[in-house]
Amino acid sequence: MSNAVKTLTRIGKISYLNSLPFYHGLLSGDEKDITFYESYPSKINMAMRHGKIDLAPVSSLEYLNNQDKYLLLPNMAIASRDFSGSVLLMAREKLDGLDNEKIALSRQSLSSAALLRILLRFKYQFKNHFVSMNSDPEKMLKKYKAALVIGDDALLHKSEDFIYKYDLSELWWDWTEMPFCFAVWVVRREFAEHNPETVRLLYRALAQNRDRNLSDLQRFLKEALNLSFLDERFAKLYGYFFNLYYALDTAIAEGLELFYRLAHRLGVSPRPKKLEYFK
Numbered sequence: 001m002s003n004a005v006k007t008l009t010r011i012g013k014i015s016y017l018n019s020l021p022f023y024h025g026l027l028s029g030d031e032k033d034i035t036f037y038e039s040y041p042s043k044i045n046m047a048m049r050h051g052k053i054d055l056a057p058v059s060s061l062e063y064l065n066n067q068d069k070y071l072l073l074p075n076m077a078i079a080s081r082d083f084s085g086s087v088l089l090m091a092r093e094k095l096d097g098l099d100n101e102k103i104a105l106s107r108q109s110l111s112s113a114a115l116l117r118i119l120l121r122f123k124y125q126f127k128n129h130f131v132s133m134n135s136d137p138e139k140m141l142k143k144y145k146a147a148l149v150i151g152d153d154a155l156l157h158k159s160e161d162f163i164y165k166y167d168l169s170e171l172w173w174d175w176t177e178m179p180f181c182f183a184v185w186v187v188r189r190e191f192a193e194h195n196p197e198t199v200r201l202l203y204r205a206l207a208q209n210r211d212r213n214l215s216d217l218q219r220f221l222k223e224a225l226n227l228s229f230l231d232e233r234f235a236k237l238y239g240y241f242f243n244l245y246y247a248l249d250t251a252i253a254e255g256l257e258l259f260y261r262l263a264h265r266l267g268v269s270p271r272p273k274k275l276e277y278f279k
Helices: 017-023 041-049 060-067 111-123 138-144 151-156 167-178 189-194 198-214 217-225 234-243 250-266
Strands: 008-013 035-037 053-059 072-080 087-089 104-105 129-133 147-152 164-167 180-188
Touching: 008 017, 008 041, 008 198, 017 072, 017 151, 017 180, 017 189, 017 198, 017 217, 017 234, 035 041, 041 053, 041 060, 041 180, 053 060, 060 072, 060 111, 060 180, 060 250, 072 189, 072 198, 072 250, 087 111, 087 167, 087 234, 104 111, 104 138, 111 147, 111 167, 111 180, 111 250, 129 138, 129 250, 138 147, 147 151, 164 167, 167 180, 167 250, 180 189, 180 250, 189 198, 198 217, 217 234
Parallel strands: 008 035, 008 053, 104 129, 104 147
Antiparallel strands: 053 180, 072 180, 087 147, 087 164
């Protein structure tokens, strides 16, 4: 990445595998003007909200809840057109038996928790109660009949007992025939106003790095995770990255706007405004 970036820039980094295509190989190693804050989504959201970082991938609902603070980076997202593999409702019984049940939600999630509530309320006409917990599938399911689990905990979890797994983006697709956008890249408006060229340089570097990594998944998995095609995890992770979408195209933006309208209807978010992008 060009060392023309002179402003100290604080970048958020989601500590899940699904964000790795943006970061692997991003820096040459000698940049002194960039620092990273790495954590799970809800903490990244909070750090952005309070001005502790300048740009980051945030939960898509975080953008809606604080549109006055952020601008979207064009064509940058983490989304799925059908199943994602890492946003799952895990349950000890079938979905149709979960009406009126308490459901555990991972504290690490924001958009996924809202998506689950939307699906249960509007698609299935259920009335549920929700309890936030630390993300531990076994503990969550010992206490409650169902649990929302996201990220690597969902993707790589091997249950001790038989459980049902429902992929939320697949349920969304079956219901709306639209893709679902879990995260969007945003920059704080104030930072973008004072450092537009820095944002442009970082945006180009992130987009080029993402495209390079996704263009050859076998090389990417070997470099980033030290996986060869002989590793038992190779096929799972290859399929995982292949199926995710990392661009905020027209279809994904339309799915995002529908999600925003339903989140407002559910009462968990303000009325959505027009999407605003950094130019």
